[in-house]
Amino acid sequence: MFAYYFELGLRSLRRNPVLTALMVMAIGFGVAASMTTYAVFRAVSGNPLPDKSGQLFVPQIDNWGPQSRKTGGDLPESLSYTDAMALMHAHKAVRQTAIYPVGFTLVPVDPSSQPFAVNGYAAYADFFAMFDVPFQYGSGWQGVDDDNRANVVVISNELNQKIFAGANSVGRGIQLDGRDYRIAGVVADWDPRPRFYDVNNGSGFGDAPDVFMPLTRAIDLQTETLGNNNCYGTTGQAPGWDGWLHSECAWISLWVELPDANAVARYQSYLEAYAADQQHAGRFHWVPNIRLSNLMQWLDREHVVPKETTVSLVLALGFLLVCLVNTIGLLLAKFMRRASEIGVRRALGASRRQIYTQFLTEAAVVGVAGGLLGLLLTAFGVLGISLVFEPEIARLARLNVSLVGFTLLVSVAATVVAAFYPTWRAARVQPAWQLKSN
Amino acid sequence: MQIKPILAALRHHKSGTALIALQIALTLAIVCNALFIIRQRMAHLSRPTGVDEASLLVIQNQWAGKPSTDEMSSLMAADLATLRQLPGVADAYATNAWPLGNGGISFGMGYTPEKQASVTSTAIYFADQHTLPTLGLKLIAGRNFQADEIRQAKDVSSMALSEIIVTRDLAEKMFPRGDALGKAVYLSAKPSTIVGIVERMQVPWVYSFADNWAERSTLVPDQLSTLRGDNYVVRVKPGQMDAVFDGVSKALFAANRLRVISPRDGVQRLSDVRTKAYKSDRGMAIMMGLICVVLLAITAAGIVGLTSFWVGQRRKQIGVRRALGATRRNILDYFLTENLLISTGGVIVGSVLAVGLNLGLIAYFELNRMPLAYVGVGVLVVLLLGQLATLAPALRASRVSPVEATRSV
Numbered sequence: 001m002f003a004y005y006f007e008l009g010l011r012s013l014r015r016n017p018v019l020t021a022l023m024v025m026a027i028g029f030g031v032a033a034s035m036t037t038y039a040v041f042r043a044v045s046g047n048p049l050p051d052k053s054g055q056l057f058v059p060q061i062d063n064w065g066p067q068s069r070k071t072g073g074d075l076p077e078s079l080s081y082t083d084a085m086a087l088m089h090a091h092k093a094v095r096q097t098a099i100y101p102v103g104f105t106l107v108p109v110d111p112s113s114q115p116f117a118v119n120g121y122a123a124y125a126d127f128f129a130m131f132d133v134p135f136q137y138g139s140g141w142q143g144v145d146d147d148n149r150a151n152v153v154v155i156s157n158e159l160n161q162k163i164f165a166g167a168n169s170v171g172r173g174i175q176l177d178g179r180d181y182r183i184a185g186v187v188a189d190w191d192p193r194p195r196f197y198d199v200n201n202g203s204g205f206g207d208a209p210d211v212f213m214p215l216t217r218a219i220d221l222q223t224e225t226l227g228n229n230n231c232y233g234t235t236g237q238a239p240g241w242d243g244w245l246h247s248e249c250a251w252i253s254l255w256v257e258l259p260d261a262n263a264v265a266r267y268q269s270y271l272e273a274y275a276a277d278q279q280h281a282g283r284f285h286w287v288p289n290i291r292l293s294n295l296m297q298w299l300d301r302e303h304v305v306p307k308e309t310t311v312s313l314v315l316a317l318g319f320l321l322v323c324l325v326n327t328i329g330l331l332l333a334k335f336m337r338r339a340s341e342i343g344v345r346r347a348l349g350a351s352r353r354q355i356y357t358q359f360l361t362e363a364a365v366v367g368v369a370g371g372l373l374g375l376l377l378t379a380f381g382v383l384g385i386s387l388v389f390e391p392e393i394a395r396l397a398r399l400n401v402s403l404v405g406f407t408l409l410v411s412v413a414a415t416v417v418a419a420f421y422p423t424w425r426a427a428r429v430q431p432a433w434q435l436k437s438n
Numbered sequence: 439m440q441i442k443p444i445l446a447a448l449r450h451h452k453s454g455t456a457l458i459a460l461q462i463a464l465t466l467a468i469v470c471n472a473l474f475i476i477r478q479r480m481a482h483l484s485r486p487t488g489v490d491e492a493s494l495l496v497i498q499n500q501w502a503g504k505p506s507t508d509e510m511s512s513l514m515a516a517d518l519a520t521l522r523q524l525p526g527v528a529d530a531y532a533t534n535a536w537p538l539g540n541g542g543i544s545f546g547m548g549y550t551p552e553k554q555a556s557v558t559s560t561a562i563y564f565a566d567q568h569t570l571p572t573l574g575l576k577l578i579a580g581r582n583f584q585a586d587e588i589r590q591a592k593d594v595s596s597m598a599l600s601e602i603i604v605t606r607d608l609a610e611k612m613f614p615r616g617d618a619l620g621k622a623v624y625l626s627a628k629p630s631t632i633v634g635i636v637e638r639m640q641v642p643w644v645y646s647f648a649d650n651w652a653e654r655s656t657l658v659p660d661q662l663s664t665l666r667g668d669n670y671v672v673r674v675k676p677g678q679m680d681a682v683f684d685g686v687s688k689a690l691f692a693a694n695r696l697r698v699i700s701p702r703d704g705v706q707r708l709s710d711v712r713t714k715a716y717k718s719d720r721g722m723a724i725m726m727g728l729i730c731v732v733l734l735a736i737t738a739a740g741i742v743g744l745t746s747f748w749v750g751q752r753r754k755q756i757g758v759r760r761a762l763g764a765t766r767r768n769i770l771d772y773f774l775t776e777n778l779l780i781s782t783g784g785v786i787v788g789s790v791l792a793v794g795l796n797l798g799l800i801a802y803f804e805l806n807r808m809p810l811a812y813v814g815v816g817v818l819v820v821l822l823l824g825q826l827a828t829l830a831p832a833l834r835a836s837r838v839s840p841v842e843a844t845r846s847v
Contacts, residue, residue, distance in 0.1 A: 022739045029732050105502040105698050114691065115502040117698045178503040239596040307803050308718050311475070312725055315468060318795075319729055322464045326740035329457040333747035388721030425453070 002361065009362030016334060020366065023330050027370025028377055030323030031411040035374065036381030037309070037316040039403055040389055043396035044205070045305045048192035052132065053295035057256050057264065059087065059271055062289035063248050063278075064232040075291055076230060076250040077200045077302065081219075083274075084252040088124065092270045093256035094263070095126040098215055100252050101201055101226040104176035106163075118159065118176055119226060120211035121198065122218035128154070128185075130257050131197060136160070138170035138185030145184075146214050153181040154212040160186045179221070181213065193396060196295055197255060199302045201227030205392040225251045268292050308389065324418045327366075332422040335359055342426055343434025352427045359423040360416055367415030371408040378407055444776050454744055455780055462784025462820055465737045467791035470816035471799065472726040474808040479723040483716035485652065487537035488605075488638030490574030493528075494708040495672040495683060496536055502696040511590045511661065513694065514668045520693045521670060524686065526678030531568040532661060532668045535561070535642040536708070538715040542642040543594065547612065547656070551627045558611050558651055561641035562625075565603070565657040570636070572673040578606060579619045580634035587659045597660045599625050603634035608654035625656070644715045646804070683707060734823055741827035745773065749835040756835055757842030766836040773832035774825060781824040785817045792816065 013020040047053050060075045061083050068076075079087070084098045103119040127133070128140030137160075141152045153174060160169055169183050194204030222241045231249040238246070258264045268290075275288030293301055335342075342355060379399055386394035448455050499517070501510060514532050521530040535542030542563070546556025563569075566588045570577060583601065591597040602625070609618035609632065622629035639655045641648050674682045687699045699705065749756075756769055792813050799805040 019743055022743050026736050026739070029736060033729060033732070103500075105500060107502050107696065111695075115696060115698050117500060117700065239593065241593075243595060244593070306718070308722050311799065311803050311805075312722070314799075315472060315726070315729060318464065318468045319733055322461055322468065322733060323736055325457055325461045325464065326736055329454060329461065329740055330743045332454060332457065333744055337747060337750065388718070388725050390718060421453070 001357075005358045005361040006365065008358060009365040012334075012338070012362055013365060019330055019334055020369075023327050023366050024369045024373055026323040026326045026330075027367060027411050027415055028373030030320035031370060031374030031407060031414070032377030032381055033316040034313075034320045035378040035403065035407045035410070036385065036397075037313045038406075039378075039382055039397040039399070040385060040393065041305070041309050041313045042403075043398075044194065044309055044393055046193070047296060048194060048196045049132065049295065052130075052257075055257055055259055056130065056295045057093075057258055057267070057292050058295075058298045059254055059256065059267075060291040060293070061271065061275055062286070063250065063284065065284070065286045066289075068232045074301075075289065076232075078228070078230065078250040079252050079254055080248050080250050081245045081252060082248075084254050086274065087254055087256075087271075090270070090274070092267055093258055095130045095257040096255065097124040097127040097130060098252050098254050099123045099127070099197060100215070100218075101198060101209075102213070102218055102223045103226040104211070106174070106176055107178075108163075118210045119207075120156075120209035120213070122213055122215040122223065124215055126257075127197075127212065130255060131192075134188040134190055136186040136188040137168045138183070140212075141184045141214060146216050149216045149220050150214060151179070151181045151217060152184045152214065154185045154187060155183055156187050156208060156210045157189050158208070159210040176211070187212075194299065194304045196299060196304075198227070198253065199299060199304050200253060203306075203390065203392060204299075204302075204304050205390070205396065219245070227251065264292065306389075306393065309393075312388075320414070324414055327415060327418045328421055331363060331366075331419050332425065335422045335426040338426075339429050340434045342429040343431045346429065346431035355427040356423055359426050360419055363415050363419030363423070364412055367412035368408070370415060371411030374411050375404060375407050378403070441775065441779070444772065444779060448776065448779070451748065454748070455783075458741060458744055458780050459784035459787065461737055461740055462781055462824065463788035463791055465733055466785055466788030466813075466816050466820045467795050468733060469730050469819065470792040470812045471795050471808065472730045473816065474796070474812045475805070476723045476726045476730075477812075478806065479719040479726075482644070483719040483723075485640065486638065487640040487712075488575065488636070488653070489537055489640075489708070490673070491708045491712060493674050493676065493679065494536075494573070495674060495679075495686065496539070496706050496708060496711060497670040497672065497686065497690070497699065498704050498706075499668050499670065499690070500698040501668075502698060507590070507592050510668070514661070516693065517668065517670065517690060520689060521672055521686070524682065524689055526675050526682040527686075528673040528675045529568050529572040530670055530672040531566050531572050532670055533564045533569070534662065534669065535563055536669070536671055536711070537640040537642060538644060538708070538711045539642045540644060540715060544641070544648075545625045545656070547608070547654075548624050549612075551624045551629075558608070558654055559648075560604075560608055560625075560651065561643075561648075561655045563639075563655055563657050564660055564662055566659060566661070569657060569671075570603075572671055573639070574673070575639055576637040577603075578635050578637050580632070582634060583657075583659045589660055591660045591662045594662065595626075597626070597658065597662065599628065599630045599658050599660065601633045601659055602630045603636060603657040604632055605639050605653055605655045606635055606637055608651075608656065609635045611651075611654060625658075630658075679707065734819070737820075738823050738827040741777065741824055742831060745777065745828050745831040746834070749773070749831045752835075753838055753842050754845075756838040757840055757845075760838060761840035761843040769836040769838070770832050773828055773835055777824050777828040777832075778821070781821050784824075785820055788820070789813050789817065 061079060062075050063080050063083060064076055088096060088098055099121050102122045103117060105115050106118045107115045124146050125141050125143045136157050140154055141150065145152050155174065160166060163174065169186060172183050173180050174183055191208040229249055229251045231247065256267060258267055271290040271292065272288050275284065275290050278284045279288060382397055382399045385397050501513060505513065518530055518532060521527055542561055544559050544561050547558055547560045548556040565583065567583045567585055570582050587601055589598050612618060612623055613621060618632050619635060620632065622631050624630065638653060641652055641655050672686065683705060687705050690697065690699065759769065796808040800807060
């Protein structure tokens with residue numbers, strides 16, 4: 001029976017080619033606009049660490065006071081060195097790591113090739129276990145290396161390819177800024193999007209890091225941050241490296257792993273107690289103000305999903321809505337024009353349910369055709385994304401199997417939903433009245 | 439033209455009427471907001487930087503190894519000598535940041551050393567006596583820096599900042615009476631004297647956090663190399679841009695190999711920096727424009743479709759009216775008026791929706807408030823579109839022959 005309705009639908013669509021083309025185009029454009037913007041939105045708004053995102057937290061401490069927010073703004077998004085070290089040494093979480101971005105240069109042995117930049121992060125040994133970093137060779141460094149301020153590094157697979165042609169380089173040496181480091185491990189391709197552990201120093205979608213080294217060692221070597229350094233009310237800051245370390249400038253991120261709600265509550269009260277201590281000690285002249293955000297809350301707070309992405313998704317969905325209203329109108333016109341045909345069919349014994357099936361099948365055929373057109377347009381749209389969005393974000397949006405399936409599903413579902421009202425009207429056609437007027 | 443019979447007829451097509459009105463309302467809401475976003479983005483991306491973009495190159499240089507501050511100072515001086523000797527180069531200077539570069543240092547500026555009492559934020563550009571001629575900045579008061587004022591600082595907190603050149607916008611913000619020249623302001627614990635005022639120079643950041651102080655820049659006669667690199671801004675002689683762009687990094691490497699200049703974006707034309715900085719603004723405008731065009735086309739197509747259907751349904755009635763003496767013009771007017779009535783209903787609802795959508799976008803995406811003029815323009819566009827879309831089916835209706843009235847009754 002379905003095959004018969006399908007054929008009837010095709011025949012009916014062929015009868016008014018212009019009307020059919022209008023409907024198919026409306027559905028196609030609406031679906032394509034929505035799917036293209038959705039592809040971008042999906043690429044930037046995903047959960048980069050779904051298994052653990054609920055256990056990873058970022059603490060924030062107000063070390064500037066409420067006056068710093070007089071003209072807007074929020075708590076400092078990073079910690080001062082003082083606070084970051086105090087929280088690291090307190091060791092109140094299962095795992096914790098302070099992080100800041102660093103950069104070095106590497107001069108190749110071969111004098112004909114040019115020196116290049118090696119950028120990455122200074123962190124603690126817990127970094128690798130906390131963030132489930134996969135290793136090609138070796139592993140992260142050990143906690144004792146943090147304490148000993150050891151000259152060890154973990155390098156990326158890409159850097160390992162570049163210098164050691166992809167061989168197992170664990171235990172070998174690498175020279176950064178003219179200083180020797182021992183390689184503890186080579187990270188397998190690992191580039192979570194967004195780079196959740198460092199979204200406050202850029203978009204979170206930039207180039208993957210080449211190197212990781214113990215933060216304690218980086219501080220010893222007076223390695224400046226490559227990221228933001230936000231200072232407030234630091235007119236009295238002592239000059240030089242030590243002056244900066246002991247200033248209220250905020251530039252270090254801290255991540256803690258808290259496995260359950262109890263641990264979270266305990267850490268929260270520890271942070272409050274810490275800030276209260278600082279108030280009593282005379283460092284903070286305001287009531288303690290702290291915040292603990294989990295990974296997804298943090299990404300949200302840092303506006304990792306660019307405003308452009310969401311605004312365009314909202315407007316594209318509005319566009320799809322207009323296309324659907326348009327389709328409802330056109331289907332209504334099309335179905336009601338066949339009132340007499342419906343009358344005959346009903347008089348010959350067709351039930352309302354059969355009328356429903358027939359007309360919804362016809363709508364589904366329009367939906368499939370619209371979906372195919374939409375797919376074609378989405379493919380063009382995805383190619384054109386780089387014209388609209390930043391290249392780092394544009395290259396994340398791809399037309400894959402799930403997007404293809406979703407596009408077809410959305411267009412068929414949307415068309416069938418749009419067809420409900422016209423079909424209901426068609427099924428209500430009074431056979432007697434139609435037969436009489438003919 | 440009598441409106442009553444039209445309204446009576448529309449009552450028989452409630453759902454079709456409501457659908458067209460709804461579609462027009464939604465179209466209006468989206469088109470107004472899209473037009474507003476386009477206008478905003480265009481205004482944002484066409485802001486002038488105040489520098490001579492067409493003849494400027496920016497070089498981002500990082501020293502290999504980790505030379506000391508003193509070593510970097512002499513390396514930088516050598517580089518500047520190399521650059522200025524290149525054929526095709528008019529002038530060059532070393533700095534930390536440049537307009538549209540989206541990276542740099544900002545300080546608060548106030549009348550007292552008390553930091554919490556700062557009056558405004560300002561971008562800090564490291565400069566020397568070559569900066570003004572290189573960038574092509576127009577000095578409107580005071581003087582340029584002198585060679586003996588340029589100092590090498592060890593880090594940000596030890597910059598001298600004793601003489602500064604500010605932009606007109608900053609000078610007017612600090613001293614609204616127009617007597618900024620020679621006055622002292624505070625960027626640090628020590629006073630800084632305003633020795634010159636330039637007409638205009640944009641801050642490095644194009645995104646929203648600097649929107650309120652986009653033209654409040656300060657040039658300081660300090661050189662600072664602690665960020666392990668020196669950036670050079672190079673002014674190229676007319677017609678030499680491509681030659682200098684292609685050869686400059688080779689010349690620097692020939693002078694000293696121990697450096698990193700990224701092959702990807704180590705050397706950039708300032709015009710390319712502009713394109714990159716405003717890419718998302720331009721992209722957003724293009725996308726909104728596309729959505730507007732396609733949306734209007736689809737709405738017009740929908741009106742054509744439904745009106746054609748109604749004309750087809752009423753051929754007999756049209757024939758009767760024609761037989762009873764209605765002119766073609768009467769029939770045409772009937773359908774145009776009918777569309778105008780429906781569209782008017784649509785734009786009334788649509789205006790409310792447009793303002794509502796704008797309020798939503800303000801609340802969630804920090805967009806600005808849309809002036810009502812956009813709704814006005816949108817209403818006109820949509821009404822005109824409706825009339826044009828109705829024209830073809832209405833003309834067809836007006837050609838229905840009175841004979842139709844006599845057929846197959």
